[in-house]
Amino acid sequence: MLVIDNLHASIEDEKQKTKLILRGINLHVKPGEVHAIMGPNGSGKSTLANILAGRPEYQINLGSVQFDRQDLLSMEPEERAAAGVFLAFQYPVEIPGVNNTYFLKAAVNSIRKQRNLPPLDAIDFLALVKAKIKEVGMDEKFLNRAVNEGFSGGEKKRNEILQMLMLEPRLAILDETDSGLDIDALQAVAKGVNSLRDPKRSIIVVTHYQRLLDYIVPDVVHVMVKGQIIKSGNKELALELEAKGYGWLESLQA
């Protein structure tokens, strides 16, 4: 489903100096798999997640990304969304004055339109969103508030998962969705993600901590350090990292 080949990417800092962040990422995610990407701060995990979603400020220096045999990097962010790529943001953005339901409906119908499907009417949409909001344990009153405005950290993350459930992506990328969550919110997020697990759907979980992986059990765990994946293994690797930290792996860097 997703094939990342030798991906190098950089960003311009405030002094307009180019900073290389990804230094040759290779990753192959098959349909139905859940991959966890772990690693210390500044290793490039979030950059990778954002590049897959199409954030414009990064530069691709080398390498390629194929999604369903399409060249993902040449697509606009909204085309990627329509193709089924979803990013749960580390820091969800507030959009003052824009009603949450309105936003969700615009997103769902915009993606349906790009897929040549008829739009959902107001009644079908409302029934769907009310069912999904229960799954993530949010009060319906959040539907009538402005997108993320004044939401707590946990509410914002639940709202991300609500959007994910509504959009039913084929590749869901969770960028540190667990950071700053209490145990209830963490479980609600995990429950939402697990309900999407499906032989045709892939999930990439970017996280610092093993904790989330107790609830979302990954098929493969990767360790990323300084812009490269230096070790991959099964879920036991996450436990090992938790016990030993990342230091012992850094010698493996190419």
Next chain:
Amino acid sequence: MLQWRLKAYRHWQTLTPPRWAHLNYPDIDYQSIIYYSAPKSKKDGPKDLSEVDPKLLETYKKLGIPLHEQGRLAGVAVDAVFDSVSVATTFKEKLSEAGVIFCPFSEAVQKHPELIEKYLGTVVPYRDNFFAALNSAVFSDGSFVYIPKGVRCPMELSTYFRINAANTGQFERTLIIAEENSHVSYLEGCTAPMRDENQLHAAVVELIALDHAEIKYSTVQNWYPGDEEGRGGIFNFVTKRGACRGQRSKISWTQIETGSAITWKYPSVILQGDNSVGEFYSVALTNHRQQADTGTKMIHIGKNTRSTIISKGISAGFGQNTYRGLVRILPTATDARNYTQCDSLLLSQTCGAHTFPYIEAKNSSAHIEHEASTSKIGEDQLFYCRQRGISAEDAVSMIVNGFCKKVFNELPMEFAVEAQKLLEVSLEGSIG
């Protein structure tokens, strides 16, 4: 009437155009303007709507301003000012049953001279400013509204202005009088077709609210803004002012300003009556080379007077957007309150937003709050929307509409929808 006009004209001759606004424009040759223009068919006059220029009707439709059948459904009465002559007034009968007078200004001068004499120029005297003097001297028509004691106007009143002929100035005059315990909601819409040269629009609007009366005045202004290089477009120099003369009276201005090459207007409220309320809700959008210098004045005279100012400025392209506001609390205005919120949104690297708030408090019991913000439309917000499948254009209009929500909420329902569409159209192609 003639004497008053002549006085205004003589006074105008002594004045020089104001230059204090944050605007750039060439001098206007006031001799070359045609001060009165009538539709070509004037000789026999358009007898009914079928004789009105279909383009005008089309624009009405596009703006959602309903005439004949549509109007009946929506319950809107429309007085259309086409160039300077009023061509159609609907719903006169239903209104006159309620005792409401809603007619072209020219007719009011004939039929209700006592009201005109009593109120005309009492809120905006001809000596007020350069453009008000010019208007007083040359205005040819406009709208007149009179709501008698205790009457709640049974429908939204709506006037529609359009500048059609080349080189024409439009100088209409609006006078609204709300007697004790009455209520009226009034909407004006404005458009003009494309012209290469600049056209002048210098209107005067006067509102008078007596005890417990309420006037709500909404404007959707979409005069031709000029092309992308700033050629042509309307110079919109308008004086709008309301007087809350009575106790507990209320005047509320709502304006959506998306058109005109230059907008210069400050709909204001004089809060004379005790416990009276003044409100100003504004969205001003400048794209390409448009310039706007707009805001309000709230003059607190009576006790316990309250005013609210919500101003949202949006700049795109090379647009320049200025908020200029005055809150004045006079010594007599014990326990006066004002709340001002003034936000600017920038959509490009080349546009500008400016804020000039003036506050003068001469009574120590006054409460005045002022909040202001300037933000650039967030790359983060845009990316967030696009990641959810929403196109960049749709995302911008969504974010801008969210930004303006507080003001749109003040518009009558059907016009709120129209205002959103207007913003979308005005912003087309403004991102990249």
